[in-house]
Amino acid sequence: MNELASVLWPIEAASGLPGRYYTESSAFDEERQRIFGRGWFCLAFASDIAAPGDLLPVEAMGTALLLVRTADGNIRCFHNVCRHRGVRLLEKPARGMRAVRCPYHGWAYDLDGRLRATPHIGGVGHHQAPGFRKSDRGLIPVRTGVWLDMVFVDLHGGAPGLAEWLAPLQRQWRDFPLAHYRPADAEPIRFRLNANWKLAVENYCEAYHLPWVHSGLNRISSLADHYPIVDTAFSGQGSRHYAVRGELPCAADRTLAEYVALYPNLLLGAHTDHFFAMRIDPAAPDLTVEEARLWCLEEAAADSAYAEARSRLRARWEEVFREDVDIVERMQRGRQSPAFDGGCFSPVMDTPSHAFHRWVAARLGAEEPA
Ligand code: FES
Numbered sequence: 100m101n102e103l104a105s106v107l108w109p110i111e112a113a114s115g116l117p118g119r120y121y122t123e124s125s126a127f128d129e130e131r132q133r134i135f136g137r138g139w140f141c142l143a144f145a146s147d148i149a150a151p152g153d154l155l156p157v158e159a160m161g162t163a164l165l166l167v168r169t170a171d172g173n174i175r176c177f178h179n180v181c182r183h184r185g186v187r188l189l190e191k192p193a194r195g196m197r198a199v200r201c202p203y204h205g206w207a208y209d210l211d212g213r214l215r216a217t218p219h220i221g222g223v224g225h226h227q228a229p230g231f232r233k234s235d236r237g238l239i240p241v242r243t244g245v246w247l248d249m250v251f252v253d254l255h256g257g258a259p260g261l262a263e264w265l266a267p268l269q270r271q272w273r274d275f276p277l278a279h280y281r282p283a284d285a286e287p288i289r290f291r292l293n294a295n296w297k298l299a300v301e302n303y304c305e306a307y308h309l310p311w312v313h314s315g316l317n318r319i320s321s322l323a324d325h326y327p328i329v330d331t332a333f334s335g336q337g338s339r340h341y342a343v344r345g346e347l348p349c350a351a352d353r354t355l356a357e358y359v360a361l362y363p364n365l366l367l368g369a370h371t372d373h374f375f376a377m378r379i380d381p382a383a384p385d386l387t388v389e390e391a392r393l394w395c396l397e398e399a400a401a402d403s404a405y406a407e408a409r410s411r412l413r414a415r416w417e418e419v420f421r422e423d424v425d426i427v428e429r430m431q432r433g434r435q436s437p438a439f440d441g442g443c444f445s446p447v448m449d450t451p452s453h454a455f456h457r458w459v460a461a462r463l464g465a466e467e468p469a
């Protein structure tokens with residue numbers, strides 16, 4: 100039996116992922132290949148490359164990628180690697196670009212990734228070489244899709260379509276005004292966690308820790324008001340009594356709020372007056388970068404009349420997210436102990452976090468019990 104098999108057991112008997120999946124670089128490499136290397140994950144936010152000619156270098160678990168807003172307004176992604184001698188093409192965001200020129204020998208690519216210029220490739224003053232076809236040496240594209248303001252990529256290219264991946268969540272959220280959310284004019288919320296990326300996800304999935312870690316939030320929306328949400332590609336919890344404050348325009352049902360992790364790396368919160376997305380970026384086995392953005396309904400997303408309401412909203416979520424940092428880092432430290440055996444789950448309160456463990460274990464090759 101492999102060490103992950105017991106993660107797939109029924110929750111009463113299951114263990115969590117063993118400690119080495121949080122601490123060892125070999126496990127991080129496995130995840131790079133089998134989780135982030137296959138299937139969709141969120142790479143960035145589209146509004147960071149808002150205008151044609153905007154370029155953004157992004158790293159995904161060490162894989163250098165380049166996001167581009169093309170002249171026709173589409174978003175494309177390429178491996179950020181020159182096809183000549185493999186230099187990383189772009190190190191910093193750039194704006195107003197029509198091409199990317201490699202700093203080593205000056206090869207230039209257009210924003211659709213086509214190799215356009217190869218100076219002196221055939222000798223001084225000769226920009227062509229016999230047998231060399233530029234069309235064979237364009238930037239290597241990465242499959243890309245956008246939902247709301249979130250840019251998703253599928254590095255391997257073999258996953259089912261993004262629409263198919265998102266459909267169950269869109270069904271779950273048919274009562275939320277998804278189509279009317281717009282990125283809010285508010286600073287992103289950023290954290291660096293001294294913890295493995297999975298701890299940020301599994302902590303987010305469950306409401307069980309609410310009374311102890313988020314006593315303020317628990318007063319607005321208490322543990323008793325929460326219900327678990329478990330699906331194939333996401334899990335989390337909802338609250339029946341989220342109290343919308345009335346500072347922002349709101350659609351229909353004012354008390355509905357749901358919080359799910361869309362596997363592997365997006366923590367989403369849907370309300371009827373706002374939405375947030377936190378992108379989880381695994382930097383090392385014990386280091387994770389989090390970046391959260393807010394959305395409001397169309398009329399409130401940028402209007403200065405709502406600027407204060409937006410900044411209060413941002414401050415409230417920043418505080419809640421900050422409350423999780425210490426506990427998540429302490430879970431990481433606990434996983435360095437030889438006594439940690441993967442732990443266990445509450446059969447009632449931990450169903451969403453167990454669902455995430457199961458998903459990870461299955462991606463890493465665990466086999467279903469017979
Ligand atoms: S490595 Fe890029 S032009 Fe030579």
Ligand SMILES: [Fe+2]
Pocket residue numbers: 302303308312313423
């Ligand atoms: Fe929390």
